[in-house]
Amino acid sequence: MKIKRVCILGAGTLGTRVALQAGLSGYQVAIFDIQPKALENSQKLMQKIVRQLANNSGLDDVAGMNAIAAITFTDNPNVAIWDADIINESVTEDPEIKYAVWDQFGKIAPEKTIFTTNTSFLLPSMFAEISGRPERFCAFHFHDVFYSKVVDIMPHPGTDPSLIPVLMEFGKSLEQVPVVVKKENPGYLFNSMLMAFIGAAGKLLTGEVASIEDIDKSWMVNFHMHMGPFGILDSIGLDTAWHVTNKLPDQASQRFAALLKAYIDKGKLGEKSGEGFYKYPNPAFRSEDFLL
Amino acid sequence: MKIKRVCILGAGTLGTRVALQAGLSGYQVAIFDIQPKALENSQKLMQKIVRQLANNSGLDDVAGMNAIAAITFTDNPNVAIWDADIINESVTEDPEIKYAVWDQFGKIAPEKTIFTTNTSFLLPSMFAEISGRPERFCAFHFHDVFYSKVVDIMPHPGTDPSLIPVLMEFGKSLEQVPVVVKKENPGYLFNSMLMAFIGAAGKLLTGEVASIEDIDKSWMVNFHMHMGPFGILDSIGLDTAWHVTNKLPDQASQRFAALLKAYIDKGKLGEKSGEGFYKYPNPAFRSEDFLL
Numbered sequence: 001m002k003i004k005r006v007c008i009l010g011a012g013t014l015g016t017r018v019a020l021q022a023g024l025s026g027y028q029v030a031i032f033d034i035q036p037k038a039l040e041n042s043q044k045l046m047q048k049i050v051r052q053l054a055n056n057s058g059l060d061d062v063a064g065m066n067a068i069a070a071i072t073f074t075d076n077p078n079v080a081i082w083d084a085d086i087i088n089e090s091v092t093e094d095p096e097i098k099y100a101v102w103d104q105f106g107k108i109a110p111e112k113t114i115f116t117t118n119t120s121f122l123l124p125s126m127f128a129e130i131s132g133r134p135e136r137f138c139a140f141h142f143h144d145v146f147y148s149k150v151v152d153i154m155p156h157p158g159t160d161p162s163l164i165p166v167l168m169e170f171g172k173s174l175e176q177v178p179v180v181v182k183k184e185n186p187g188y189l190f191n192s193m194l195m196a197f198i199g200a201a202g203k204l205l206t207g208e209v210a211s212i213e214d215i216d217k218s219w220m221v222n223f224h225m226h227m228g229p230f231g232i233l234d235s236i237g238l239d240t241a242w243h244v245t246n247k248l249p250d251q252a253s254q255r256f257a258a259l260l261k262a263y264i265d266k267g268k269l270g271e272k273s274g275e276g277f278y279k280y281p282n283p284a285f286r287s288e289d290f291l292l
Numbered sequence: 293m294k295i296k297r298v299c300i301l302g303a304g305t306l307g308t309r310v311a312l313q314a315g316l317s318g319y320q321v322a323i324f325d326i327q328p329k330a331l332e333n334s335q336k337l338m339q340k341i342v343r344q345l346a347n348n349s350g351l352d353d354v355a356g357m358n359a360i361a362a363i364t365f366t367d368n369p370n371v372a373i374w375d376a377d378i379i380n381e382s383v384t385e386d387p388e389i390k391y392a393v394w395d396q397f398g399k400i401a402p403e404k405t406i407f408t409t410n411t412s413f414l415l416p417s418m419f420a421e422i423s424g425r426p427e428r429f430c431a432f433h434f435h436d437v438f439y440s441k442v443v444d445i446m447p448h449p450g451t452d453p454s455l456i457p458v459l460m461e462f463g464k465s466l467e468q469v470p471v472v473v474k475k476e477n478p479g480y481l482f483n484s485m486l487m488a489f490i491g492a493a494g495k496l497l498t499g500e501v502a503s504i505e506d507i508d509k510s511w512m513v514n515f516h517m518h519m520g521p522f523g524i525l526d527s528i529g530l531d532t533a534w535h536v537t538n539k540l541p542d543q544a545s546q547r548f549a550a551l552l553k554a555y556i557d558k559g560k561l562g563e564k565s566g567e568g569f570y571k572y573p574n575p576a577f578r579s580e581d582f583l584l
Contacts, residue, residue, distance in 0.1 A: 143514055150513040177513045177583050179506035189502050189510040193489045193521065200488035210481050214471035218481040221442040221469045222435055225515065229485065291469050 001112070003170050004028055007084035009101060011035075011042035011073070014118055015090035017145035020046045021174050023067035024059075030072035032080035039073040046071075049146065081109050086170065088140055090118040098127055106132035114163065116140035120191075121244070123184045125156035134158040140167055141188055142176065152188040154181035187244075194232075195244055201229035202245070202256030212277050216285055231285045234276035238269050293404070295462050296320055299376035301393060303327075303334035303365070306410055307382035309437035312338045313466050315359035316351075322364035324372035331365040338363075341438065373401050378462065380432055382410040390419055398424035406455065408432035412483075413536070415476045417448035426450040432459055433480055434468065444480040446473035479536075486524075487536055493521035494537070494548030504569050508577055523577045525552075526568035530561050 004027065008019040011033035019031040019042070033039050050064030074080050081087070087109065091101050098119065106115070115137045117124055128134035139154035151171040153164060164180060171178035181188050187195065201215050210218075216228025233241050238260050246257040263269075263276060270276030271283075278284055296319065300311040303325035311323040311334070325331050342356030366372050373379070379401065383393050390411065398407070407429045409416055420426035431446035443463040445456060456472060463470035473480050479487065493507050502510075508520025525533050530552050538549040555561075555568060562568030563575075570576055 148514045150510055152510070172584070177509050179502065179510050181502055181506075183499070183501050185496070185499075185501045189496055189507055190514045192496060193492045193507075193511060194514075196492035197485045197489035200485045204477070204481055204484060207475070207477075209475050209477045210471065210473055214473075215481055215485075217469050218442055218444070218471050219485060222440045222482045222486075223515070223517065225517075292464070 001085070001166060003085040003114075003166070003173075005083050005085050006030070007032065007080050007087045007113075009033075009080070009087060009089040009105065010091035011038045012090060012092075013045070014142060014145070015088075016042040016045045017049065018088055018090065018118065018142055018174075019071060020049060020068065021145050023071050024064065025174050029070070030074060030080045030082070030084070032074055032077065034075055036075055039075065043068065043073060053146065077104060077108060081105060081113070084110060084113045086114040086116060088116045088118055093120055093122065095122060095126060098122065099130055102127045102131040106130065114138075114166070116167070118142060121186055123156065123186065124154060124159070125184060128156050128158055135160040136163060138163055138167060139181075139188075140171070143190070145174075145176070149176045150190070151176040151178050152181050152190075153178055154184060154188060156184055191244075195241075198229045198233060198241070199245070199248075199253060199256065202259065203252045205230075206252070206255040206259055213284065213290075217291060220285070221291060227285060230277040231283065234270035234278055234280075234283070236270065237272060238263050238276050293377070293458060295377040295406075295458070295465075297375050297377050298322070299324065299372050299379045299405075301372070301379060301381040301397065302383035303330045304382060304384075305337070306434060306437070307380075308334040308337045309341065310380055310382065310410065310434055310466075311363060312341060312360065313437050315363050316356065317466050321362070322366060322372045322374070322376070324366055324369060326367055328367055331367065335360065335365055345438065369396060369400060373397060373405070376402060376405045378406040378408060380408045380410055385412055385414065387414060387418060390414065391422055394419045394423040398422065406430075406458070408459070410434060413478055415448065415478065416446060416451070417476060420448050420450055427452040428455060430455055430459060431473075431480075432463070435482070437466075437468070441468045442482070443468040443470050444473050444482075445470055446476060446480060448476055483536075490521045490525060490533070491537070491540075491545060491548065494551065495544045497522075498544070498547040498551055505576065505582075509583060512577070513583060519577060522569040523575065526562035526570055526572075526575070528562065529564060530555050530568050 006022045006027045006029050008015045008031040011031050019029050022029045046068045053059035054061040091097055115131050117139050118141055124137055124139040128137040131137050135158055138159045141152040143150050153167045168178045204210050204215050212230045216230050219228035242257055242260040242264060245253050267273055268275045271280050274280050284290055298314045298319045298321050300307045300323040303323050311321050314321045338360045345351035346353040383389055407423050409431050410433050416429055416431040420429040423429050427450055430451045433444040435442050445459045460470045496502050496507050504522045508522050511520035534549055534552040534556060537545050559565055560567045563572050566572050576582055
């Protein structure tokens, strides 16, 4: 089948970015949100991203603005879903909200529509049945669309395998590297690895083996990266990291969760709150003499 | 104290590189090995590295060759240790050999000499006593000197704290980023984090969650790196990784160790044997279309 029309559910950070990339890739796009204000902000964010891409990646500014102008921003479910070949759902990461959305759109979507969820930590099998078409339901998970260009394709046990190559091609057409997660796995592939090394960094810190700065330096210099684990945690958000870490039963994770909680209780959530392990907007690890 | 004269014990890959950097940084250097052939190879490796640095990093070729010419290559312990301000020991990663070396050099070293070991996985406390000067004994661990320019400074409980700033300055003068490992920790800082994320990658593979290639792609694209965990394993050597993984008691590590062992039993040790998870010299992950 040929995907032409794309319906994005949820006009938050990720939904906005997916919708924009779909527009830039030549798809007909509708983006839905129940809050008109969210749709307004979504359009502004798209304009900001297009200007950034024009400055940094040589995107044609006019082509970008035209792509945004061609996108349908709507709070009307029937308008959003009209003639859609695929849904990519990015609504709030709350099982009850996602459940309600799939219940609603499962009933009104055209027969041809493929259903995909962009959930970060939940599993597609949680929403496959309520959508009414479990065999055409799959996770299709973006990272940030324009910087980390990878998309996870994660079927649940009832997904029709013929959907995988369709989603692979669709992912490539959106300039993403598609990877297949053959079994349901919370956090897909990257988050499993990310949280493992961040957990190891947390263990070094709570065990008083080394300082935040020295742990980050070790990672940055060895991997020639611009951030180490604590810089990464600041960008993820300490609250988000706490939600994951706190659920792990082992002692090291619990100790690290307690340390994260102490920061959170002081309002230190990371870059978004102005302070986490480092102070923003000019954290030490970005200064030129950090690695001297 | 001012370090002027450096004694490197062991003319293998790492000892050779540390000796060369010390020479390039203006120190008087002696490198010792019991095998004359190793000393010969060490000199050739230094010449090769100087040519590479001249091509890639703008090192002056003549200055580099002069630095090598000024280095004393010797199989005579008394020549090696003469007037040494510091020893950095990089002999074979075998506790008995290191023990014998520190017993020997502890007896003949000048009183002023600082003792440091470049061990990868052993602990300085294992050799501090036999060296005869535990308070002046510390781990000083390089990664690869010219690409990953970080040096771990890891005291044992009996190390005189005043040694740390001296080693920090010495590390910086060798163009390394010094990081302090405040407590003895096998694998220092980086290896703890490296093995954690590689273990997570191994778990994804043995759990049949995703393919080698897709796991690597996920890491490479998200972190903008040239290698993923399985490419990294190929460069570390599957045998080395097995030695570490096999010692971990948890089921996931044991399953991954068994998988590594199956590769090793087929002679697939990684890049050095021509094949590991990928085939060399042109592994798939280095091809231009790997991320398409």
